[in-house]
Amino acid sequence: xxxxxxGRRIRHARxxxxxxxxxxxxRAGILPSQLSMIENGRxxxxxxxxxxxxxxxxxDVTHLLAADAPDARSALEIELDRAQRSSLYGGLGLPxxxxxxxxxxxxxxxxxxxxxxxxxANGSRSRRPRRPGGRTPSSGSSCGSRTTTSPPSxxxxxxxxxxxxxxxxxxxxxx
Numbered sequence: 528x529x530x531x532x533x534g535r536r537i538r539h540a541r542x543x544x545x546x547x548x549x550x551x552x553x554r555a556g557i558l559p560s561q562l563s564m565i566e567n568g569r570x571x572x573x574x575x576x577x578x579x580x581x582x583x584x585x586x587d588v589t590h591l592l593a594a595d596a597p598d599a600r601s602a603l604e605i606e607l608d609r610a611q612r613s614s615l616y617g618g619l620g621l622p623x624x625x626x627x628x629x630x631x632x633x634x635x636x637x638x639x640x641x642x643x644x645x646x647x648a649n650g651s652r653s654r655r656p657r658r659p660g661g662r663t664p665s666s667g668s669s670c671g672s673r674t675t676t677s678p679p680s681x682x683x684x685x686x687x688x689x690x691x692x693x694x695x696x697x698x699x700x701x702x
Contacts, residue, residue, distance in 0.1 A: 530572065531609065532596055533568075533577070535568075535597060536591050537562075538601075540584045540586055546584075547559075548562050548563055548566075551583055555583040557580070603626070603639050606642075607626045608626060610646070611624070616642070
């Protein structure tokens with residue numbers, strides 16, 4: 528069972544029924560905080576609990592257990608959540624971007640696309656970008672005609688850190 532998909536399917540059905548977490552929780556006999564964790568894929572759900580939720584929503588359990596996301600937006604939110612939970616993203620040391628309804632569709636699509644490109648560029652296994660010859664960028668590495676100092680906890684596509692403070696925060700360069 529894919530907890531992220533199940534959670535999004537529950538949320539989609541709950542909102543479609545015009546119910547709040549509190550109202551669905553009361554109908555299903557589940558605390559709203561637990562229901563929220565289930566909807567966000569952060570809590571594993573027992574089949575008996577899914578049965579109570581499905582009954583309270585007036586849908587069949589199989590509807591909640593379907594493998595696909597309930598809509599295109601939810602599919603993107605699931606993909607972003609998975610990408611940000613990956614060790615590859617964790618190795619960057621960046622904060623997660625919550626996939627809330629306030630996040631514009633275009634931004635969500637761009638973030639998912641960036642994560643997919645980053646995963647492909649890094650072979651999905653490496654935590655740091657590799658240069659030809661298998662070296663990783665390090666302090667004093669050469670990037671074309673300039674030398675950069677890379678922060679030890681982050682990596683950057685292409686293996687070279689930008690020299691512009693606006694591109695990735697403060698950067699130290701040696702002439």
